[in-house]
Amino acid sequence: MQCAACPAPEHPELFPENDPPLLSVRGLCKYFGSHPGCLDVAFDLWPGEVLGIVGESGSGKTTLLRCLAGRLAPTSGSVRYRSEQFGALDLLSCPEPLLRRLHRTEWGLVRQNPRDGLRLAVSAGANIGERLMSLGWRNYAEIRAQALAWLERVEIDAARVDDLPLTFSGGMQQRLQIARNLVTSPRLMFMDEPTGGLDVSVQARLLDLLRSLARELGLAVVIVTHDLSVARILAHRLMVMRRGRVVEAGLTDQVLDDPHHPYTQLLVSSILEV
Amino acid sequence: MTTLDTGIRVEGLSKSFILHTQGGARIDVFRDLSLHVEAGECLALSGPSGSGKSTLLRSLYANYKPDAGRILVRHGDGVVDLSTAAPRAVLAVRRRTLGYVSQFLRVIPRVPALEIVAEGLGEDGLEREEALAHASSLLRRLRIGPELWRLAPKTFSGGEQQRINIARGFARGYPILLLDEPTASLDAANRATVVELIREAKTRGAAIVGIFHDEEVRDAVADRIFTMPSKERPQ
Ligand SMILES: Nc1ncnc2c1ncn2[C@@H]1O[C@H](COP(=O)(O)OP(=O)(O)OP(=O)(O)O)[C@@H](O)[C@H]1O
Ligand SMILES: Nc1ncnc2c1ncn2[C@@H]1O[C@H](COP(=O)(O)OP(=O)(O)OP(=O)(O)O)[C@@H](O)[C@H]1O
Ligand SMILES: [Mg+2]
Ligand SMILES: [Mg+2]
Numbered sequence: 001m002q003c004a005a006c007p008a009p010e011h012p013e014l015f016p017e018n019d020p021p022l023l024s025v026r027g028l029c030k031y032f033g034s035h036p037g038c039l040d041v042a043f044d045l046w047p048g049e050v051l052g053i054v055g056e057s058g059s060g061k062t063t064l065l066r067c068l069a070g071r072l073a074p075t076s077g078s079v080r081y082r083s084e085q086f087g088a089l090d091l092l093s094c095p096e097p098l099l100r101r102l103h104r105t106e107w108g109l110v111r112q113n114p115r116d117g118l119r120l121a122v123s124a125g126a127n128i129g130e131r132l133m134s135l136g137w138r139n140y141a142e143i144r145a146q147a148l149a150w151l152e153r154v155e156i157d158a159a160r161v162d163d164l165p166l167t168f169s170g171g172m173q174q175r176l177q178i179a180r181n182l183v184t185s186p187r188l189m190f191m192d193e194p195t196g197g198l199d200v201s202v203q204a205r206l207l208d209l210l211r212s213l214a215r216e217l218g219l220a221v222v223i224v225t226h227d228l229s230v231a232r233i234l235a236h237r238l239m240v241m242r243r244g245r246v247v248e249a250g251l252t253d254q255v256l257d258d259p260h261h262p263y264t265q266l267l268v269s270s271i272l273e274v
Numbered sequence: 275m276t277t278l279d280t281g282i283r284v285e286g287l288s289k290s291f292i293l294h295t296q297g298g299a300r301i302d303v304f305r306d307l308s309l310h311v312e313a314g315e316c317l318a319l320s321g322p323s324g325s326g327k328s329t330l331l332r333s334l335y336a337n338y339k340p341d342a343g344r345i346l347v348r349h350g351d352g353v354v355d356l357s358t359a360a361p362r363a364v365l366a367v368r369r370r371t372l373g374y375v376s377q378f379l380r381v382i383p384r385v386p387a388l389e390i391v392a393e394g395l396g397e398d399g400l401e402r403e404e405a406l407a408h409a410s411s412l413l414r415r416l417r418i419g420p421e422l423w424r425l426a427p428k429t430f431s432g433g434e435q436q437r438i439n440i441a442r443g444f445a446r447g448y449p450i451l452l453l454d455e456p457t458a459s460l461d462a463a464n465r466a467t468v469v470e471l472i473r474e475a476k477t478r479g480a481a482i483v484g485i486f487h488d489e490e491v492r493d494a495v496a497d498r499i500f501t502m503p504s505k506e507r508p509q
Contacts, residue, residue, distance in 0.1 A: 046362060204383035233382055237361045251336065251361040258338040262294035269295050 020082060021046050022188060022220050023068070028077035030063050037063035039244040041077070047187065047218040050210070052225060052235030052252060054267065059241040061224040062112055062192055068222060069109050069190045070099045084187060104134045108181030112192040112224075114173035117180070118165045124151065124176055125161040131184045150179040155205055170197040175206065182213070191223040195230050207233050228268070232256060240264045281450045281481025282334065283310040287343030287357075289326070289333055302505070303329045307343070309500050313449070316472065316482040318492050321502030327485045328377075330502070331452050333357075334483060335374045336364045347371060347450060369397055373448035375456050379435040381428050388413065388423040391441045398447050412441040415467055433459045444471045451475055453484035457491050469494045 021044035030037040038060035045051055053061050066072035068079060070091045079091040084106060086098065103109065111117035118127055125147040132143050148158050154175035156168075165173055174197060181189065195203045211234060213219040225231055231238055231252060238255045240248040240263065248261040259265045288305045292298060303326040311317045319327040332338040334345055336356045345356040349371045354363060356372075368374075382390075388409055395405035413423060416437040422430065427438050436459050443451065453472070457465045465488065472495045475482060486492035492499075 049362070200383070207382075208384055232380075236365060250339075251364055253337050254339055254361075257332070258291075260292075260339070265294045 019046065022082050023222075024078075024080040025068065026078045028064070028067060028079065029075045030060075030067050030072065031075045036060070036244040038067065038241070041239075041246055043239065043246075043249065045188075045220050045222065047220050048214050049237070050214050050221040050223060050235045052223055052231040052238045053241060054225060054228065054231055054238060055241030056267075057226075060244040061241055063244075064241070065109075065190050065192055065222060065224055069107065070094065070102070071109070081188075104131055105184060106187045108186040108189040108191075110174075110177055110181055110189065110191040110194045112196070114170065114177045115165075117177040118173060120165055123162045123164060124156070124168070127165060127176060127180045128183050131180065135184060146183055150183050151176075153182075153209060154179045155202055171199065171202060174198060175202070178206065185217065187218070187220060189219060189221045189223075191221060193224055193226065195225065195227060203230070210234060228256060240267065281311050281313045281315075281348060282483070283344075283346045284308055284334070285344045285346070287330075287333065287345065288341045289329055289338060290341055304503060307503065311450075311481040311483055313479045313481050314476050315497045316476055316484060316495050318496035318499050319483065319485050319502065320492075320499050321504075325502040325504070327502055328454055331374075331454050331483060331485060335368070335372065335452055337374075369394065371448060372450045372452070373443045373446055374452045375439055375443035375454065377436075377454050377458060378432075379427060379439040381426065381435070383428065384426050386424050387418065387427050387430075387438050390427065390438055391445050393442075394446060409441065409445055412445050413438075415471075416441055416464060417467075433461070433464070436460060437464060440468060440471070444475065447478065447480075449480060451480050451482045451484075453482065453486075455485050455487055457486065457488050465491060 023045040025044070026042045028041040029039050041064055043051065053064065055061055063072065067074045074092065081089050081091055083089050083102065089098070091099070109117065119130065125144060128147040128150050129137075129143040132146060137143050144161070147161055151158055151161060156172055156175055160168070165176055168176060174194060178194060195206060198206065207230065210219075210221065214221060221234075223234060235252045237250065238252045239246045240255065240261065242263045248255055248259065248264045255264060256268055259268050285308050287307045289303045291301045291303065293301070307330070309317065319330060321327055329338060333340050334356070336345075336359070340357050343357060346353055347356060347367060349367050354367055356364060356367065359367070388406065391409035391412060392405040395408060400408060410420070410423065418434060418437055418441070422434070427435050430438065440456055443453070457468050460468065469491055472482065472484075484495070486496070
């Protein structure tokens with residue numbers, strides 16, 4: 001972005017692209033047999049940045065997210081992550097125990113179906129406490145206090161702390177899943193339709209929470225959503241996927257207000273206002 | 275070496291839209307357009323409806339992506355070409371350097387009016403208390419009473435929402451300000467306040483590009499007029 005003849009800028013905070021990215025993805029492909037899941041995806045993600053992924057059903061959004069989070073082995077390509085504890089890592093050659101460790105500490109993964117991301121046999125409080133315990137927390141009162149605080153932040157009545165997740169509505173399960181992930185202050189969250197099934201006011205509160213975590217704590221987020229107004233509010237950048245490929249990417253408001261690809265234009269014009 | 279003394283310089287800018295959902299229709303809005311605005315100066319864009327004033331302003335904010343040309347802005351001690359800058363760089367420029375007051379407020383659910391105006395004042399070095407005080411005083415000048423400050427503007431009237439938008443744009447000390455009909459839905463008293471705010475911004479050295487349908491407002495604030503070139507008719 002510097003014009004060619006300009007001297008190097010002196011203030012890195014004004015020219016943030018000079019910092020190293022947190023996540024760096026190149027040429028990522030995933031085939032299921034001969035069926036393409038996602039194809040040739042590339043992007044960089046920096047701390048505090050929210051990347052939105054939109055696109056039609058079956059376009060490869062979940063597949064991409066699971067490859068990024070090390071939950072699905074890509075067919076080819078590279079995913080590099082700059083870990084706080086372990087330095088620069090290539091996730092494709094990263095040993096499984098290390099990946100599991102990252103999942104409990106530096107990362108969060110919010111699944112499209114909350115039942116896939118919760119432990120259904122234990123209480124809401126235990127779901128939130130699980131990551132803390134895996135990090136060595138042993139004081140029951142402290143863990144419970146954290147669980148109660150996080151229930152409140154996602155607007156679940158504290159009285160439900162001992163109930164099983166299956167007694168919760170779908171929207172509450174989704175919020176519980178989010179709380180369970182955020183409790184250890186991850187640096188990077190992968191979220192698959194986190195606002196699906198939430199009513200509008202709860203959704204607004206959740207967006208507020210995520211926005212402030214990104215802004216104040218530098219949380220980076222990759223979020224899959226079919227809701228373009230969610231993308232508009234939350235995402236700094238947007239990738240539009242179709243049939244496994246990223247067909248358009250850029251600044252969120254630019255992609256939504258001045259879409260270039262025929263598919264993006266169709267997507268944007270098929271909703272009333274975003 | 276490229277230097278830029280002015281606040282913003284546009285060189286050879288072209289913008290068209292191709293409407294794929296409408297049979298690939300092409301709209302050439304403007305071609306090879308150049309302009310510059312000095313610090314402390316206000317340039318008014320003029321031209322008939324549909325001549326591309328808003329499209330030009332949105333391109334300057336990198337909300338629209340031009341087909342060709344450069345948009346050079348001074349940012350800190352460097353120069354950024356917004357037509358090719360990476361998204362993160364554009365956001366950094368918008369955070370520090372480039373403000374935009376659109377015709378309509380885009381409300382974020384549940385965020386109160388006062389927070390909307392105070393947000394980002396930390397970038398100008400204000401502590402939280404100072405930011406709130408500054409935001410309140412602007413809201414007061416724009417005749418938004420304290421009873422509205424804690425409410426999210428979703429339920430506000432069109433004119434009230436527009437004044438929140440104006441307060442947000444003028445609260446910050448942006449070196450460059452883009453204004454798209456900031457007085458469109460305002461009464462005379464509030465229009466006069468906006469004229470004052472624009473003059474104050476010029477005095478502190480802001481470079482301003484604006485669209486003002488109201489001629490009285492335009493005459494009161496504009497130093498120069500940029501007339502949108504009329505469209506070439508297809509043969
Ligand atoms: N485990 C799998 N085995 C075989 N094919 C799969 C598998 N998972 C996904 N696919 C296929 O890969 C493609 C992309 O699926 P994916 O779940 O990533 O889509 P998506 O964009 O998340 O869709 P949605 O918006 O409906 O959730 C689809 O054609 C899907 O059928
Ligand atoms: N996002 C867009 N997609 C497609 N066409 C657009 C878009 N934005 C503007 N245009 C077209 O560009 C042309 C110029 O519109 P623009 O809004 O810039 O005019 P204007 O000079 O601001 O007019 P007014 O005075 O009525 O506000 C119009 O033909 C308009 O339809
Ligand atoms: Mg999916
Ligand atoms: Mg206009």
